[in-house]
Each structure stands twice: as structure tokens, then as C-alpha cells.
Amino acid sequence: MATIRLGDTAPDFTAETSQGTLNFYDYLGDGWGILFSHPADFTPVCTTELGTAAKFKSEFDKRNVKMMALSVDGADSHNEWIKDINETQETLVNFPIIADEDRKVSDLYDMIHPNADDTLTVRSVFIVGPDKKVKLILTYPASTGRNFYELLRVIDSLQLTAHHKVATPANWKNGEKVVVSPSIPTHEAKEIFTKGVEEIKPYLRMTPDPTA
Ligand code: BEZ
Numbered sequence: 001m002a003t004i005r006l007g008d009t010a011p012d013f014t015a016e017t018s019q020g021t022l023n024f025y026d027y028l029g030d031g032w033g034i035l036f037s038h039p040a041d042f043t044p045v046c047t048t049e050l051g052t053a054a055k056f057k058s059e060f061d062k063r064n065v066k067m068m069a070l071s072v073d074g075a076d077s078h079n080e081w082i083k084d085i086n087e088t089q090e091t092l093v094n095f096p097i098i099a100d101e102d103r104k105v106s107d108l109y110d111m112i113h114p115n116a117d118d119t120l121t122v123r124s125v126f127i128v129g130p131d132k133k134v135k136l137i138l139t140y141p142a143s144t145g146r147n148f149y150e151l152l153r154v155i156d157s158l159q160l161t162a163h164h165k166v167a168t169p170a171n172w173k174n175g176e177k178v179v180v181s182p183s184i185p186t187h188e189a190k191e192i193f194t195k196g197v198e199e200i201k202p203y204l205r206m207t208p209d210p211t212a
Pocket of ligand 1: 039040043044045046047142143
């Protein structure tokens with residue numbers, strides 16, 4: 001198991017899931033992907049997270065992002081648990097959950113942190129670009145459910161900054177002003193960003209979202 005870092009190629013795998021055997025790269029196709037792990041089936045925080053993920057699926061779809069979850073229990077257990085998630089969270093889980101009983105994918109992605117728990121996966125998130133490179137890694141403890149608004153927010157930033165020479169400031173949300181990339185001199189930025197460039201400091205230049 002090698003440490004995965006930003007910019008690395010996301011390891012491919014074929015795994016049993018709640019929707020049958022799937023190959024990760026085939027499943028992603030040429031779009032974006034989000035792979036996120038859960039400590040175990042039939043646990044309360046995970047139940048709310050998967051219900052929330054299902055409710056957010058249309059937002060991920062809009063951004064061409066395919067979701068794949070993971071938990072270290074088997075596919076039969078996942079499918080029983082999904083019934084509970086659908087019932088209690090009033091939704092339909094509509095994406096696959098990897099049945100990682102042999103810890104193959106968890107090990108590949110370093111999702112088990114033995115000093116936190118030596119058998120269960122922590123709450124890892126990997127966002128993978130269409131080039132299959134890892135664009136974002138988050139690691140949360142079992143006791144803290146993730147914020148799916150933040151995941152959408154960071155995907156908006158990743159997709160914007162992949163195509164425009166900008167970066168997104170603290171607490172940025174889709175449509176708000178962005179920062180001009182430090183590598184672009186202000187005179188060039190003024191030609192590129194026709195909506196205007198505000199130079200607050202030579203290194204801090206703001207411009208309206210070029211896609212808004
Ligand atoms: C949960 O998903 O609720 C959970 C799982 C493992 C430890 C603590 C909470």
C-alpha cells in the first residue's frame with residue numbers, strides 16, 4: 001500500500017458492490033468521480049451520510065461526478081442496510097457501495113488508520129478528475145459526518161480552476177468573485193478577464209467568476 005497524494009493517478013480496481021461487480025475506471029468513464037468510505041454498515045452517522053449523498057445525487061450528476069461509497073461489510077449486508085437508509089432518510093440510495101470485506105480497496109486507498117481503528121475504515125474522500133488524477137483528499141474521523149455541501153463546493157472550485165486561470169478564496173461559493181492565478185501578471189489578467197480585474201495588492205487580484 002502506497003500513500004496516495006494529490007496529483008497521483010487514482011488506483012484502479014474491480015470490486016463487489018451493492019450493484020454487482022464494478023470496475024472503478026469503467027464506472028467513472030470520462031467524467032469525475034468521488035469515492036468515499038464509511039466505517040461500517042448499520043451505524044448511525046453513516047446512515048445519515050449515505051441518505052444525504054443519495055439526496056445530493058442530482059447535484060453530483062449535474063457536475064458529471066459519479067459517486068461510489070465503500071464499507072468493509074458484504075454486499076448482502078449493504079443491501080439490507082440500504083433498505084434502512086431509504087426508509088429512515090426518506091430517499092433511494094442510487095449509487096454503488098463497495099463491499100470491501102477483504103479490505104482490498106481500503107488498503108489500496110489507505111482508508112484504514114490503525115491508530116484510529118485497526119479494522120474499520122475512516123471517513124475518507126477522494127475526488128478524481130477525468131484524467132484519473134486525485135484532485136482532493138479528505139479524512140474525517142468516524143465520529144464526524146461529512147458536509148456534502150462542502151463536497152459540491154470543492155467540486156465547483158476544482159472544475160472552475162481546471163479550465164480558467166483562477167483560484168477560489170476562503171468560503172467561496174459558486175458564482176462569487178475569484179482570485180486571479182498568481183502566475184499571471186496584472187496587465188495580462190486584464191486582457192484575459194474582460195469582466196474586470198481589481199488589484200488589491202500586486203499578488204491579490206480579484207475578478208468576477210468568468211463562467212457566471
Ligand atoms: C457511525 O457511522 O455512526 C459511526 C461508525 C463508527 C464509529 C462511530 C460512529
